[in-house]
Amino acid sequence: MSNVIYQAQPPLEFISPKFNPLFLQAVHSLLPSWIRWQTAITQIEADKVEVLVDLYRQFQEGKIRFLLAFRHPKTDDPFCLTYLFSQLVPRVAREQGTALQSPIHAHFIYDRGIPLWAGSYVGWIASHLGATPIQRGKADWTGLRSARELFANGQFPMAAAPEGATNGLSEIISPLEPGIAQLGFWCAEDLHKAERSEQVLIVPVGIKYSYVAPPWDAIAQLLNQLEAATGLPVNPQGKTNTASMELLYPRLLTLAEHLLSLMEQFYTRFYHQKLPDAQKISEEIKDRNEALAVRLQALLNAALQISEQYFDLHPKGQLNDRCRRVEQAGWNYMFREEYKDVKGLSAVEKALGDRVAEEANARMWHMRLVESFVAVSGNYIREKPTVERFAETTLILWQTIAKIEGEKSFRRPQLGKKRVKITIGEPISVSEHYPIYKQSRLGAKQAVADLTNNLQQAMESLI
Known part of the structure; x- marks a missing residue:
């Protein structure tokens, strides 16, 4: 969410349709x-x-x-x-x-x-x-x-x-x-x-x-930004008439693998999640796309469990179903019945409610990361190598990095008409x-x- 909710509030009101x-x-x-x-x-x-x-x-x-x-x-x-x-x-x-x-x-x-x-x-x-x-x-x-x-x-x-x-x-x-x-x-x-x-x-x-028109140059420039943001060497490719699927796809794969490694280290070190060994997966699965897909699914499951464990939810159903339950659980912590009459709450009660809302919002952040990848397979581009599929995948990586960096505006870059x-x-x-x-x-x-x-x-x- 761009408007971060740090305070407990009354329940969400129904917005009645009032056609004009x-x-x-x-x-x-x-x-x-x-x-x-x-x-x-x-x-x-x-x-x-x-x-x-x-x-x-x-x-x-x-x-x-x-x-x-x-x-x-x-x-x-x-x-x-x-x-x-x-x-x-x-x-x-x-x-x-x-x-x-x-x-x-x-x-x-x-x-x-x-x-x-x-x-x-x-x-x-x-x-x-x-x-x-x-x-x-x-x-x-x-x-x-x-x-x-x-x-x-x-x-x-x-x-x-x-x-x-x-x-x-x-x-x-x-x-x-x-x-x-x-x-x-x-x-x-x-x-x-x-x-x-x-x-x-x-x-x-x-x-x-x-x-x-295929926006390969704009995609190359966006890859430059994402590579710099994740600590990869910025590739000089991307000048007019040099960008293409053949040149950019290896860079996209490398970016995805590097970002995935950073997130695996993050969840392993600070959230004590047990994730498959990336090196072992690469040795067992020679295809980079398939290896990436296996690692991604394991990471998404682990990230979602961080949210589910906090809200005492049992993993059930597909990723999108689990995301919806986490979202609703978070809202239940933020938008609460007792806050309909906030004057009846003491200063300490209100402060504790705000702590709960802040923590719930922080835990929902993991779910928001997962939400960006619920339909990502790892083979989307290879199955049909078009500029549209390439751009969509690149923009999903952009959105993920924007969420990690705490960007308040998630308006995606416009790569072309x-x-x-x-x-x-x-x-x-x-x-x-x-x-x-x-x-x-x-x-x-x-x-x-x-x-x-x-x-x-x-x-x-x-x-």
């Missing part, structure tokens, strides 16, 4: 200029927009309810989707002669933690755009009730990222969280109880970023799965799992 059509109109008007000014994006295009036009037509005619399940590789994704709603969908609708009511919009589901690190104003903006927050690491019944109500009765369709968080990689999808499928079944259930005939759909949406490709997938019917869902508790669990798996496959097919 005039505010949305202003956002739609300013968005193209804002994207050009604040991002490296120069072009946004979309495939199969006609599918989305038809879905909005059916939604506005009261025939369907749907949720857009979008890929979430970068923090720019919501801006791209809003551009899709405000510019591309109306344009295609006009070309087809399809009459749609304005505005074209969606109720976004967002992480309640975003306003903590991005600024409280983000919560205000999200609220007035009709978005609704959720706390990811617990059963946030207030947030879930709000999302459920909007799905069944909201003015617009829903939009959410089933991966739960950005992973920084355009061509790897993190394991999907089951909450999207569960929301779909709740919507179907609410419509059934109300004797309404709308069909419930989940629509996969792919988002992929690419560079207008980008174009964005949005792809609308084939809608998945929740209603078709609903008969199995309502049979029994076991049937409901299986239906959620099956629908989540179908969505995972559908989103992977859009890459």
